[in-house]
Amino acid sequence: MISNFYNYLENLQNTITSKIEKIDGKSSFLEDLWDHHDSGGGRTRVISNGNIFEKGGVNISSISGTLPKIMQSQLKTKNKNFSACGLSIVFHPLNPMIPTVHFNIRYFEMIDLLGNKCDQWFGGGIDLSPYYIFENDVILFHKNCKEICDKYGENLYIEYKTKCDKYFWNSHRNEARGVGGLFFDYLKDTPEKSLKEWNSFVKELGDNFLKIYLPIVNKRKEMPFTKYEKMWQEIRRGRYAEFNLIHDKGTLFGIKTKGRIESIMMSLPPTVRWQYNFFPNLGSKEEKLISILQKPKNWIK
Amino acid sequence: MISNFYNYLENLQNTITSKIEKIDGKSSFLEDLWDHHDSGGGRTRVISNGNIFEKGGVNISSISGTLPKIMQSQLKTKNKNFSACGLSIVFHPLNPMIPTVHFNIRYFEMIDLLGNKCDQWFGGGIDLSPYYIFENDVILFHKNCKEICDKYGENLYIEYKTKCDKYFWNSHRNEARGVGGLFFDYLKDTPEKSLKEWNSFVKELGDNFLKIYLPIVNKRKEMPFTKYEKMWQEIRRGRYAEFNLIHDKGTLFGIKTKGRIESIMMSLPPTVRWQYNFFPNLGSKEEKLISILQKPKNWIK
Numbered sequence: 001m002i003s004n005f006y007n008y009l010e011n012l013q014n015t016i017t018s019k020i021e022k023i024d025g026k027s028s029f030l031e032d033l034w035d036h037h038d039s040g041g042g043r044t045r046v047i048s049n050g051n052i053f054e055k056g057g058v059n060i061s062s063i064s065g066t067l068p069k070i071m072q073s074q075l076k077t078k079n080k081n082f083s084a085c086g087l088s089i090v091f092h093p094l095n096p097m098i099p100t101v102h103f104n105i106r107y108f109e110m111i112d113l114l115g116n117k118c119d120q121w122f123g124g125g126i127d128l129s130p131y132y133i134f135e136n137d138v139i140l141f142h143k144n145c146k147e148i149c150d151k152y153g154e155n156l157y158i159e160y161k162t163k164c165d166k167y168f169w170n171s172h173r174n175e176a177r178g179v180g181g182l183f184f185d186y187l188k189d190t191p192e193k194s195l196k197e198w199n200s201f202v203k204e205l206g207d208n209f210l211k212i213y214l215p216i217v218n219k220r221k222e223m224p225f226t227k228y229e230k231m232w233q234e235i236r237r238g239r240y241a242e243f244n245l246i247h248d249k250g251t252l253f254g255i256k257t258k259g260r261i262e263s264i265m266m267s268l269p270p271t272v273r274w275q276y277n278f279f280p281n282l283g284s285k286e287e288k289l290i291s292i293l294q295k296p297k298n299w300i301k
Numbered sequence: 302m303i304s305n306f307y308n309y310l311e312n313l314q315n316t317i318t319s320k321i322e323k324i325d326g327k328s329s330f331l332e333d334l335w336d337h338h339d340s341g342g343g344r345t346r347v348i349s350n351g352n353i354f355e356k357g358g359v360n361i362s363s364i365s366g367t368l369p370k371i372m373q374s375q376l377k378t379k380n381k382n383f384s385a386c387g388l389s390i391v392f393h394p395l396n397p398m399i400p401t402v403h404f405n406i407r408y409f410e411m412i413d414l415l416g417n418k419c420d421q422w423f424g425g426g427i428d429l430s431p432y433y434i435f436e437n438d439v440i441l442f443h444k445n446c447k448e449i450c451d452k453y454g455e456n457l458y459i460e461y462k463t464k465c466d467k468y469f470w471n472s473h474r475n476e477a478r479g480v481g482g483l484f485f486d487y488l489k490d491t492p493e494k495s496l497k498e499w500n501s502f503v504k505e506l507g508d509n510f511l512k513i514y515l516p517i518v519n520k521r522k523e524m525p526f527t528k529y530e531k532m533w534q535e536i537r538r539g540r541y542a543e544f545n546l547i548h549d550k551g552t553l554f555g556i557k558t559k560g561r562i563e564s565i566m567m568s569l570p571p572t573v574r575w576q577y578n579f580f581p582n583l584g585s586k587e588e589k590l591i592s593i594l595q596k597p598k599n600w601i602k
C-alpha cells in the first residue's frame with residue numbers, strides 16, 4: 001500500500017509542479033532530494049518570486065522511524081514504529097486578492113513489535129486563507145470540496161468541514177486561520193468503508209486540487225492592489241505563521257521526528273509583518289475578513 | 302513583596318521608555334492599560350517606526366490566577382493559585398548592525414489552598430541577538446553582565462550564562478537564538494542567599510539594562526547598511542519568531558494563562574522573511590554569525 005501510494009504522490013507532484021510553472025510563467029521549482037536520518041526521505045520542490053506565486057512548496061516524503069513519546073500518547077498506542085508518506089502543498093500568492101491555499105494527503109502505518117503492520121489510515125485536508133473575501137470564490141471552493149466528499153458519503157463534507165474549522169483555529173487569537181475547507185484523519189478500514197475506498201477518496205482530492213484552486217487564481221490574478229492591501233496581507237500572513245508554529249500538528253510532527261527542517265518550514269510565508277495591535281477600520285474590507293474568521297460560517301446553504 | 306516589586310517595575314518602565322524616546326528622537330511609545338480576565342493587569346508600551354527602533358516594547362504586568370495543568374506539572378506543585386509580576390523588554394532596531402535585545406525580570410508567588418503564600422522566587426534574564434558580529438560589543442555585553450553577577454556570587458555568571466545558552470536554543474535549527482547573556486529562574490530564599498538579596502540582584506540588572514545595551518546602540522546606529530544586510534536581518538528575525546512561537550516558555554505561559562495577546566506578541570519582529578533554504582556565502586560576515594550561533598562560546602576568557 002505505502003509504495004503504491006507514494007508512487008501516486010510522485011506522479012501527482014510532477015503534474016502539479018509542471019502546471020503551476022506553466023501558469024506562473026516566470027519562476028520554476030527548485031528541487032531538493034533528501035534522506036531522513038532514520039530511513040526514507042523526500043523530494044521537496046519550492047517556487048519563489050514568481051509572477052503569481054511569491055512562495056510555494058509541493059513536497060512529498062516517505063519515512064519510517066520511531067514515534068516520540070508525546071506522539072505515542074496522542075495516538076494512544078504502545079507501538080513505536082511507523083511508516084508514513086504524504087504530500088504537502090502551500091501556495092503564498094504575491095497578489096493579496098488571491099488566497100493562500102494549503103493541501104495535504106498522507107498515509108500512516110503503525111508497526112508492531114514483530115514488525116507487522118498493525119494499524120493504518122489516511123489523513124489530510126485542504127483549506128483556503130484569503131486576505132480579501134470574494135464570497136463567490138469561497139462558496140465555489142466549498143462546493144467543489146463537497147462534490148468530492150458526497151461521492152463517498154453524504155455526511156462527509158459537513159463532518160470534515162467542521163473538523164477543518166476546529167483544527168485551523170488560532171485559539172490564542174480567537175479566530176480561524178482562514179475560511180476552512182476539509183480536514184480528516186484516521187480514515188481506517190471499517191465495515192462501512194474499506195481502506196481502498198479511502199485511498200480513492202484522497203486520490204480524488206489530489207487529482208482535483210488544481211481544479212479547485214486555479215479557477216480562483218485565474219479570476220483574481222490580474223486585479224490591482226495597493227500598498228496598504230499588501231501590508232494587510234503581510235499582517236495576516238503573521239497569523240498564518242503563528243498557527244503553523246504554535247498549533248499545527250504537522251509542523252510539530254516534523255520537528256519531533258527530526259524531519260528536514262527546510263522542508264517543514266517551507267509552509268511559512270515569504271514576507272510577514274507583526275504590527276502592534278493593528279486593527280482595520282470598521283466597515284472596511286479588511287474588517288469584513290476578521291468578522292468572518294471570528295465565526296466560521298456554512299458557505300453552502 | 303509583590304506590590305513593592307511592581308512599584309519598582311513601574312518606575313523602571315518610566316525611566317526606560319523616556320530614555321529610549323530621547324535617544325530615538327523620532328517615535329514615542331504608545332501606552333495600553335489592560336485588565337487580566339482573572340485579576341490584575343498590565344501597562345504595555347510599544348514604540349514603532351522610530352529612527353533607531355523599528356519596533357520595541359517595554360511591558361509590565363501583575364496578575365493573579367490559576368495555573369493551567371501543564372504548568373502545574375512543570376512546576377511540580379499541587380497548588381494552583383499564583384500571583385506574579387514582571388517586566389519584559391524587546392527592542393528590534395531598524396539598522397541590522399545593532400543587535401536585538403531582550404530583557405525580563407519577574408517575581409512569582411504560589412498560593413496554597415488556605416490562601417497563604419507557600420513559595421516565591423525571582424526569575425529573568427537578558428540576551429542579545431546580533432545580525433552581524435562585532436566581537437568587542439559582545440564581549441563588553443557579557444563583561445557587564447558578569448560584573449553584576451559577581452557581586453552576588455562568584456559562580457553566578459557562568460551558571461546563568463550556561464543556562465541562557467541552553468534556554469535560547471532553537472533546537473529545530475540546531476543553533477542559538479543569539480549570543481546569549483544571562484538566564485535564571487527559581488531564585489529562592491536559601492540559607493546562602495535571602496530573597497531580599499535576589500531582589501537586589503534583579504533590581505541591579507534592571508537599573509543597568511540601558512547602561513549595558515545603549516553603548517552598543519550608540520556605536521552602531523550611524524553605520525550604513527545595504528539592502529542585502531537588511532534582508533539578512535529579516536531572515537534572522539524569522540528564527541527569532543520561530544523561537545518565541547515554538548519554544549519560549551514566557552510566550553506559552555502568556556497564552557495558557559490567557560494573557561493579553563497583543564502584549565505577548567509585541568516581542569515578534571516588525572518585518573520578517575522566510576526564504577527557502579537560504580544559506581550565506583562561505584566566508585561571509587553572515588556565515589560567521591551562523592558558525593558562532595551553532596556553538597555557543599565563552600566570550601570572557
